[in-house]
Amino acid sequence: MNDSDNLFCDDSFLREKEDISSKTPTAGPKWKVMVVDDEEEVHRMTTAAMRDFMFEDMGLDLIFASSAGEAKFALNKHPDTALIILDVVMETEHAGLEVVRYIRQTLNNKFMRIILRTGQPGMAPENDVIINYDINDYKAKSELTIQRLYTSVVTCLRSYSDLIKLDDACKKLEKEAQRRILMEKQLAEREYQAAVGMAITQIVHGAKNILSALKGGQYMINAALKNNDSELLIKGWDAAQTGISRMAALTGDLLDVSRFNQIELKVGSIPSLVEDIIGMFQDEDRAVEVSGDIDKSTPPILFDYEAIHTALMNLVSNAIDACTAREYDSGEKARVLIRVYSADGFVNIDVEDNGQGISENDMDKIFVLFFSTKNFRGNGLGLPITKKIVEGHGGALEVTSQKGSGTTFLIRLPLKDNL
Ligand SMILES: Nc1ncnc2c1ncn2[C@@H]1O[C@H](COP(=O)(O)OP(=O)(O)O)[C@@H](O)[C@H]1O
Numbered sequence: 001m002n003d004s005d006n007l008f009c010d011d012s013f014l015r016e017k018e019d020i021s022s023k024t025p026t027a028g029p030k031w032k033v034m035v036v037d038d039e040e041e042v043h044r045m046t047t048a049a050m051r052d053f054m055f056e057d058m059g060l061d062l063i064f065a066s067s068a069g070e071a072k073f074a075l076n077k078h079p080d081t082a083l084i085i086l087d088v089v090m091e092t093e094h095a096g097l098e099v100v101r102y103i104r105q106t107l108n109n110k111f112m113r114i115i116l117r118t119g120q121p122g123m124a125p126e127n128d129v130i131i132n133y134d135i136n137d138y139k140a141k142s143e144l145t146i147q148r149l150y151t152s153v154v155t156c157l158r159s160y161s162d163l164i165k166l167d168d169a170c171k172k173l174e175k176e177a178q179r180r181i182l183m184e185k186q187l188a189e190r191e192y193q194a195a196v197g198m199a200i201t202q203i204v205h206g207a208k209n210i211l212s213a214l215k216g217g218q219y220m221i222n223a224a225l226k227n228n229d230s231e232l233l234i235k236g237w238d239a240a241q242t243g244i245s246r247m248a249a250l251t252g253d254l255l256d257v258s259r260f261n262q263i264e265l266k267v268g269s270i271p272s273l274v275e276d277i278i279g280m281f282q283d284e285d286r287a288v289e290v291s292g293d294i295d296k297s298t299p300p301i302l303f304d305y306e307a308i309h310t311a312l313m314n315l316v317s318n319a320i321d322a323c324t325a326r327e328y329d330s331g332e333k334a335r336v337l338i339r340v341y342s343a344d345g346f347v348n349i350d351v352e353d354n355g356q357g358i359s360e361n362d363m364d365k366i367f368v369l370f371f372s373t374k375n376f377r378g379n380g381l382g383l384p385i386t387k388k389i390v391e392g393h394g395g396a397l398e399v400t401s402q403k404g405s406g407t408t409f410l411i412r413l414p415l416k417d418n419l
């Protein structure tokens, strides 16, 4: 190596420097570079050598310290130092390494770049110090020419700048992620509150309707008692009884909404459950005929008897309502047919009616909680409960309908892996 290249042996670097950078440092932000060395001469030389230094349009702000103690003090004052050029041997043989530990361990600063330099060539730190403390360059003072110092400083500032940019990007991402999580939470909370609010309104609305029917009955009964009017008494009592059964249906359905959160599976026969249900509708004077077409060979499956019973009762009562609401041509009879058969790995239960059917517009809404076209006679809980029960069994609830001529609901319960 030519002696005249050495930063610490020759003043000619001042002239050489002019060629390296022609830019003039600006008054804007600067890279903080700390020079820690117990030789005053090194401070002076470094200042002169780096006078016109520019990187990413920023000049240098040089900070000087002459011992490990001074360096620690300066580091506390300038935690945003980008690079420290550190002498190893100062007040003690390992004073520089003490500063390195202070930066990485005590200050927990992982970004600051470190160049170690020493006047004593044999005094290199152990490899584990270089690895564990993320030392970016290690140079004997005799090796450090102006050009090498320049290259080293540029390399270190570039990696410092990249680290800071990466850290900023990570922080921004983290902040954005937190903001989104918070927004989603707030949105979910608002939606939940709105749903709860709507549910309460619907329930109170339903209860109020029933209450006014009951009040009507109460009014009639009072008037009948006053006037000894037995006909009015019967009317009033009828109204009161209707109100009571509607209230019982509402409270029962409301309980069903949460009752079937847990499905209790037991081996059982769907054909015999359906026969039980058909049996409930067999009295002679029924306006709507309820019958079955049951394939007795349908294999037993695992299901919750009470839950599927509730689901089917909901479908059958809707079917009867739909028939009751339709006007039939003479000779045509209102009927509900329940079919049971297994196919494609499912036990299927069809509930088919020849009632008034469902309009295309209503088709999208029938599974929505509280949707009902029956005014105060319906509460809109039957189908949402039914869907929840069927899906709770890993099955599916399907519907096809023709406005004016009938509807078929199909419960599909899986056979495979069920037993
Ligand atoms: N078999 C059917 N035929 C025609 N419309 C039906 C049938 N089943 C359900 N619907 C429609 O779906 C709506 C929602 O049914 P549901 O949730 O059981 O509530 P509700 O019976 O209390 O009205 C009914 O109001 C009705 O408009």
Ligand SMILES: [Mg+2]
Residues within 6 Å of the ligand: 314, 317, 318, 378, 381, 382, 383
């Ligand atoms: Mg219903």
